Structures are given as C-alpha cells and as structure tokens.
Amino acid sequence: MRAAFVLCALxxxxxxxxxxxxxxxxxxxxxxxxxxxxxxxxxRGTAWRGSGLLADAKGSWRLPxxxxxxxxxxxxxxxxxxxxxxxxxxxKGTLHAQGNTLRVEGLHVELPAAMAETLWRRPPVPRxxxxxxxxxxxxxxDGSRGDGRFELRWxxxxxxxxxxxxxxxxxxxHGRSADGAVVVDLSSAGGDAVLRxxxxxxxxxxxxxxxxxxxPTLAPAAAVALRALGPADPxxxxxxxxxxxx
Numbered sequence: 001m002r003a004a005f006v007l008c009a010l011x012x013x014x015x016x017x018x019x020x021x022x023x024x025x026x027x028x029x030x031x032x033x034x035x036x037x038x039x040x041x042x043x044r045g046t047a048w049r050g051s052g053l054l055a056d057a058k059g060s061w062r063l064p065x066x067x068x069x070x071x072x073x074x075x076x077x078x079x080x081x082x083x084x085x086x087x088x089x090x091x092k093g094t095l096h097a098q099g100n101t102l103r104v105e106g107l108h109v110e111l112p113a114a115m116a117e118t119l120w121r122r123p124p125v126p127r128x129x130x131x132x133x134x135x136x137x138x139x140x141x142d143g144s145r146g147d148g149r150f151e152l153r154w155x156x157x158x159x160x161x162x163x164x165x166x167x168x169x170x171x172x173x174h175g176r177s178a179d180g181a182v183v184v185d186l187s188s189a190g191g192d193a194v195l196r197x198x199x200x201x202x203x204x205x206x207x208x209x210x211x212x213x214x215x216p217t218l219a220p221a222a223a224v225a226l227r228a229l230g231p232a233d234p235x236x237x238x239x240x241x242x243x244x245x246x
Contacts (some may be wrong), residue, residue: 023050026054030054037118040065051087061112073098083109093136103140104150109133113154127160139175144203146182150175157191166222167191173199186210192218193226197240205245210237 025047027040036057039100043052051066073080078098085092093107113130120126132154139148152175157168169190176183180200188195197210214223214236223236230240 023047026050026052034118044181051084056115056118060117061114063111063115065091083107091181099142101140101142104136104139107134107136107139107150113157126163127158127165129158130154130156130162141182145180146175146177146201148177148179157188161225164195164219164221164225168193170177172194191215192222205243207244208240208242210240212240214238 016244023043023045023096024040028041030038030040038054038056041053041055043050043061047069048071049068051064053062054065055062057177063158064087065102066084068082068084070080070082072094081095082152083093083095085118089110091109094105095107096103096105111132112133113128114130115132116128117125132152134150134152136148136150140146140148152173154168154171154173157171159166159168167190168188169192170193171186171188174185181200184199186195186199192215194213194215195210196213199208199210200206212226212229214226218226226238230238232238237241
C-alpha cells in the first residue's frame, strides 16, 4: 500500500514538473543530443505540451513542431511523445523511446532533406535539396533488430558535392524487417540517373548493393563522379557495392 502511495506521489511530481516547466528547456536537451547542431527556436508552452521551430544552428532550415509528453513514461525512464498535427505542419504519430529501443506508431512527417547536411559529421558535406516524406504505421528498432515497416519518399531530390550536382527526381525507400535485419528496397525515377538497389542493416553492420543508370540529362562531370563508385556495364550502368562492419 505504501509503495503504491509513493508511486502515485512520484507520478504526480513528474506530471507537475512537466506541466510547469517551460518548453524552452527542451532546447537544451536537443542541443546536448546533437552537439549544438539542432536547436528549438520560439519555444512556447510547457515541456509537457509545447511547440516551437526545430532548426539547425546555421538557420538553413526550419520545421514547426508541436508535442505532448506522457509523464508516466518519463518516470519509467523512457519517452512517449505525440506529435500535434496542428502545430507540426500536418505531422502526426507517436514516438516511444526506452533504453536503446525506438518505436514509432502512425507516423507521418515531411522534412526538409537539408536536415541530412546537419547530421553529416565529417567533411566534405554534400548539398542536399528536396523534401523527405516518412510514413511508418508501426516500426521499432533497438540498434540491432528491426520490426515492422516504413516508407520513405524523397521528392525533388538533388545532391551536390565539390561543385558537381545531380538531380535524382523522386527516390523511394521501402523498409521492412526480415531475418533479424532491416531491409530497404531503393528506387528512383525522373532524375539524371536511375537508382535500383537494396540496403541491409544488421547487428554486425550495413551493406548496399545497387545500380545507377545514367540518363541523357546527366552532366559530364557528374558522369565521371558516378564511374568512381564502381564498375560499369557497356551501357554505362554503374554497379555499387558497399559494406561496413561494426
């Protein structure tokens, strides 16, 4: 009985803190988790229910976001966050984090592809343009195993590096769990090169097997860059094989 009383008191304490703590405190957590590369600007509301603009430190992209936290999950050492579609430019879904496991449910979000530049840790940093749409009815990942499925669509995809730029058109990725791995089928259409391939993420590493077939719109400099990625067929199709071990 006493244990139940203590538990209820702790839940109320966490709920009171979340209800009263300003949303600006979330900025500090995001900055610490991203080494200052991503911040929360114009924070409003509380840590329990708030909104703001997620942005990179350079101000090259901004994303409106609104959230609601579950104080009970915080008490258990985890995180349960609901996205508010009214404050998040139509984004919706629930994110759960507990230990090394991340689980999403009913997720739909559209992000600026330039976010990938922010997460790039080593130079040279590519220039990435377009819009990234992610849909995940149910997917979880614990760092070694995945469960569920997700869909990714990169619209108006463009990549630039060292002065060489290429249009990728629309890139689609269909992810699923299979035999303890996360398998992602890749394809593209409407760009300077046509992508077909499969990426696999396992506990012991990651791999990619793909082909890139140039189209007549591919610039000569970009064609030279593609040929550096792997062997080519007589028709110019490049075979890309990549593997990394943990």
